Amino acid sequence: QVPLVESGGGLVQPGGSLRLSCAASGFTFSIYSMSWYRQYPGKEREMVATITRGGDTTNYADSVKGRFTISRDNDKKTVFLQMNNLKPDDTAVYYCNARYYINTYWGQGTQVTVSS
16 A cells, blocks of 8 residues: 555646645554655755645745645645646656654655646
């Protein structure tokens, strides 16, 4: 059983929008903080957005502030990333991450490509 499964990636034109989803299973989702990371080819993963277990606090990388919104539904064990006004520099593989102290899970990643 894969603990995190991302979906919603794809090809979009500059200025467009995408909504990523990450479905969790096999662990107590509601106690984990959740994050989205992205990775460019040959680079390390970088944090894009984080949300606390209750959803009351969020943090964003400076490069996506005002354009991306992270949210979660603890009943559905799902975290979302709404991405608006996408730019070519947002092209990357996006990963979902769950963290509770030293316990962490990663998804398999979903490709987002922003191109005309």
